[in-house]
Structure formats: C-alpha cells, structure tokens
Amino acid sequence: MMKNDKNIQLQIEEALNSVDGIKKAAPRPYLLTRINARLNRQAKTNWEKAAAFISRPVVMVAGLCLVLAINIGVVLLNTSTSKNIVAERSANAGTDEDYNTISFASIDNY
Amino acid sequence: MVRGIGKAQAGPVVGIHLFNYFSIAKKWNIVQQNEAGLIKKLQEGEHLAFKSIVDLYQDMVYNTIISIVQNEQDAEDITQEVFVQVYQSVSSFKGDAKFSTWLYRISITKALDSEKRKKRKKRFAFIQKLFGENGETQYHPVEFNHPGVILDNKEKAGELFKALQKIPGNQRIAFTLSKIEGLNNNEIAEIMNTSFYAVESLLARAKTNLKKELKNYYEQKSVK
Numbered sequence: 001m002m003k004n005d006k007n008i009q010l011q012i013e014e015a016l017n018s019v020d021g022i023k024k025a026a027p028r029p030y031l032l033t034r035i036n037a038r039l040n041r042q043a044k045t046n047w048e049k050a051a052a053f054i055s056r057p058v059v060m061v062a063g064l065c066l067v068l069a070i071n072i073g074v075v076l077l078n079t080s081t082s083k084n085i086v087a088e089r090s091a092n093a094g095t096d097e098d099y100n101t102i103s104f105a106s107i108d109n110y
Numbered sequence: 111m112v113r114g115i116g117k118a119q120a121g122p123v124v125g126i127h128l129f130n131y132f133s134i135a136k137k138w139n140i141v142q143q144n145e146a147g148l149i150k151k152l153q154e155g156e157h158l159a160f161k162s163i164v165d166l167y168q169d170m171v172y173n174t175i176i177s178i179v180q181n182e183q184d185a186e187d188i189t190q191e192v193f194v195q196v197y198q199s200v201s202s203f204k205g206d207a208k209f210s211t212w213l214y215r216i217s218i219t220k221a222l223d224s225e226k227r228k229k230r231k232k233r234f235a236f237i238q239k240l241f242g243e244n245g246e247t248q249y250h251p252v253e254f255n256h257p258g259v260i261l262d263n264k265e266k267a268g269e270l271f272k273a274l275q276k277i278p279g280n281q282r283i284a285f286t287l288s289k290i291e292g293l294n295n296n297e298i299a300e301i302m303n304t305s306f307y308a309v310e311s312l313l314a315r316a317k318t319n320l321k322k323e324l325k326n327y328y329e330q331k332s333v334k
Contacts, residue, residue, distance in 0.1 A: 007332075008325060008328045008329065008332070011266075011324070011328050012325060012328065014266050015266045015270045015273070015324050016270065016317070016320065016321070016324075018259065018263040018266035018267040018269075018270055019256070019259065019263075019270060019289050020289075021260070022256065022258045022259055022267075022289075022290055023257075023258035023259075023260075024169050024173045024258055025169075025172060025173045025176050025185075025256060025257040025258045026168070026169050026172060026257075027185075027186050027189055028186065031164065031168050031186075031190070031193075032161055032164045032165075034190055035164060035190050035193045035194060035197075038190050038191075038194055039194055039197060042194065
C-alpha cells in the first residue's frame with residue numbers, strides 16, 4: 001500500500017515535470033497565405049454585408065413581426081374608420097332627409 | 111606571476127561580458143524599435159508589415175493556443191482568426207502594453223471562446239445521443255500530444271494535458287503561460303491583468319489541483 005502510494009507520487013511528479021524543456025509548436029507552413037485567404041473572404045462589399053445582416057434569423061423574424069404588426073394596425077385602423085364613416089352617414093342620413101324635405105318644401109313654395 | 115595572469119585574463123573576460131551585455135541590449139533595442147516601427151506601418155495599412163508580424167509571432171500564438179485547445183486543427187484555425195483580428199483592429203492598439211501582451215490576450219480569449227463552443231457542441235452531442243436515431247455519440251474527443259514534448263515524456267505529458275482540462279480556466283492559463291510558454295510571473299500578471307501575487311496563488315492552486323486530478327487518475331489506473 002505504502003509502496004503503491006510512493007509509486008503514485010512519483011508518477012505525479014513525473015507528469016508535472018514532463019513539460020519541462022518543451023519545445024515551441026509551430027503551425028504548418030504557408031500560414032500567411034491562409035490568413036490572407038481568410039482576410040479576402042471576410043472583405044465583403046456593403047451590399048453583401050447588408051444581405052448577410054437581413055438574412056440573419058433574428059432580423060428576419062423581427063422584420064416579419066414588424067410587417068405583421070403594421071398590417072394588423074392598418075386593418076384595425078381601417079375597420080374603426082369605416083365604422084365611424086357608417087355611423088356618421090347614418091347620423092347624417094336624418095339631417096339630409098330633413099334638408100331635402102326642407103329644400104323640396106322651399107321649392108314647392110315658389 | 112599568477113596575479114599577473116589573473117589580471118591579464120580579467121581584462122578580456124570583463125570586456126567580453128560587457129560586449130555581450132551591450133550587444134544583447136542593442137539587439138533587444140533593435141527588436142523593440144523594429145516592432146514599434148512594424149506596428150506603426152501596419153496601422154498605416156502596409157501589408158509587408160503584416161507579413162513580418164505574422165513571421166515574428168506565429169509560433170508564440172500557435173503554441174499558446176494549442177496548449178489551451180489541445181487540438182492541432184482547432185489551434186491553426188484560431189491562430190488564423192487571431193491574425194485576422196490583429197489586421198482588422200491594430201488601429202485600436204495604443205501601445206499601453208507590449209504588443210506581445212496584446213497578442214497573448216487575443217489568443218487566450220479566442221482559445222477560451224473556442225473551448226466554450228466545443229463544450230456546447232459536446233452537450234448538444236449528448237442530447238443528440240439521447241434523442242438520436244442511432245444512439246451513437248457524434249463527438250469524439252481525441253488524445254492530445256503536444257508536438258513540442260520529447261518522445262520519452264509523451265505519455266506523461268498526455269496525462270498532464272488531460273488533467274489540465276479539468277482545472278479552472280484562469281489556473282490553466284497561468285500554468286500554461288508559466289510552464290509551456292516559459293513566461294515569468296510579472297509577464298503573466300500583465301497578460302492576465304492581475305497582480306504578481308495573484309499569479310503566484312493561481313500557479314500554486316493549479317499545481318495542487320493538477321496533483322489531485324493526477325492522483326485520481328493513477329489510483330483508478332492502478333485499480334484496473
């Protein structure tokens with residue numbers, strides 16, 4: 001048991017010291033070429049940037065919600081104004097008739 | 111006679127030491143001047159300066175990243191991302207810290223971001239495994255071998271890197287910068303934006319936690 005503990009301690013020390021004198025890892029050759037290619041890929045035109053922004057799911061969903069909200073708003077506004085017009089017409093209907101009868105009466109008087 | 115020889119030898123030895131000291135100081139000064147010049151040129155948009163920066167720092171960036179992400183392909187991708195960011199945001203570099211410190215910070219941030227993405231992918235793979243059709247895992251972590259470790263130490267270093275993944279992020283960064291990058295505590299403190307004593311404490315805790323993890327690993331191994 002004691003021997004096993006010692007052995008484990010030794011292994012731990014060996015593992016901790018295993019990176020002593022480690023050499024620097026280097027990337028594969030032609031890294032600059034690959035970086036340049038990536039830079040060129042990222043250099044988008046303003047139209048491409050706008051298209052990329054619009055095609056983002058969040059923007060698309062927000063845009064759809066906005067269009068729907070505008071449509072619902074317009075529909076609600078139209079129904080309320082059309083109701084008002086109908087109500088106004090029906091209210092005006094009586095006065096128009098009176099006006100007409102008055103006008104006819106005034107004509108008859110001539 | 112002896113004293114004479116001593117005197118005669120002391121002259122050139124001191125001279126050589128002084129010469130070495132001045133030549134090293136001069137070289138360091140040239141490197142710093144060149145670096146400042148390169149950064150200024152890069153900020154002005156000169157592409158040749160970018161090439162020199164990549165040549166100068168690619169090993170440093172790659173070595174730091176590979177020690178954190180422990181995957182060669184990922185490390186190379188992130189190295190490219192780091193230099194792309196350097197090219198795009200070098201104008202924001204004010205020169206308050208050393209350029210290498212700035213580069214280390216970008217590299218570490220990108221490497222840790224990649225780690226987070228990888229962990230998210232791992233969780234997603236686990237969920238896929240639970241609800242997937244085949245019931246097979248799609249995420250297979252591979253055993254990592256740092257290319258700079260000598261052949262005799264490969265196995266032990268592999269175990270150490272495995273244990274490194276299990277300790278908290280800032281302890282792992284401090285340990286990596288100290289043991290693998292060979293930086294001193296002052297440099298690590300500057301990179302991690304903390305104090306010298308905080309780095310000392312981080313390194314001590316990292317070592318304690320690593321010992322714990324390694325102990326668990328070897329105990330399980332000895333039982334098997």
